[in-house]
Amino acid sequence: MVATAPTYTISWEKLPDDFVLPDDPVDNINQPALAAALTESLQLAGHLPDMAFTSTNYGMCATVNGKFVVKAPDWAYVRQISVPRSEVERSYTPRLQGEVPTMVLEFLSESEGGEYSVKATYPPGKFFFYEQVLHVPNYGIFEPKSGTLELYRFDDAGRYTLQSVNEQRRFWIPEMQLFLGGWQGGRENRNGYWLRWWDAEDNLLLWGFEQAERDRQTIAQERQHAEQERQRAEQERQRAERLAAKLRAAGLDPEQID
Known part of the structure; x- marks a missing residue:
């Protein structure tokens, strides 16, 4: 018997209003704080345009072989939507409602979340979905306990390639003209590792209390x-x-x- 690679057809359809979205709790109490910190510094520094949005555990949708697939990354950044914001309150379908997310991030927790899953059959794994279905340019996997960030970029061959950090142990995100990297310190009564942004001149994008x-x-x-x-x-x-x-x-x- 010869194994054959599964075939799949992708389309971009609005999620029906009666589609039941997963209502799973977040895996870790730190995940919402990590996501909020990323968005706050972008907004305060003027790096969040009017038609852009960030999301936390919010459905990114596609239709694969006639079946709806919804993945909810721990954090995502979409540079521009093309529909009124009221139309993406429940979920977001790239290409139909705006651009493909510039970046998605997953925060590792104690439970297995399938962040590295390349499963192609329905329902597809996260890694496969972001890479082969959505074609997200930047996919990051962050380990909050160690502060380790892996960044995968979509290359010309249509695959994710693991990137190398610079001397400051940061990654350059060309679509955002910002560096992303780990940082250790305190916020919201939590001391540990966070993800932070730096601009091209190596200036840290501050949080609100730091700016104050x-x-x-x-x-x-x-x-x-x-x-x-x-x-x-x-x-x-x-x-x-x-x-x-x-x-x-x-x-x-x-x-x-x-």
Whole structure:
């Protein structure tokens, strides 16, 4: 017997309103926080255009061999939709309703989530779905405990290729003109590893509380500088008064001296 590769036909259809979406809980309490952190810094830095959206555990759809397939990545970024936002409240069908997601991310947890599954038969595995069905340019798999990020990019051969990190252990995402990498620190009462963005000049895209702290420090520095200038001006005034007093004591009019 000779094994043959399964064949499949892909189409892009709107998910019926009566389609029952999975209502599975998230695998880990950290997943929503990790996803929210990614979106927040993009938005604050102006890297989230009006027609773009990010999602968390939200259905990405396609029809494979006449059957609807829905995968809900832990985080996804879509650069532009072509329909009113009200039409993608329940799910999103790329090509029909807008662009293919620029990036999808999966956060590994204790349970097996099939992030590496290349199963082609129905229902297809996540890796296969993102690679061979959606053709997502960037697929990342993040291990929160170790801070390890694997990034796969869709290549000219129509396959995912595992990318190498740069010297700062970050990945360049050309479609977003940003670097993505692991970062260790605290947020929302959680100390551990996070995914962070950096711009082309290696500036970290800040979270809200970091931006507020930086603004506070900037205001404090400006106030300190203003106080130093006031004290300097006061010292100059006092020096001028002492000089004028000495001139008057010598019988000279300070106003007549150039």
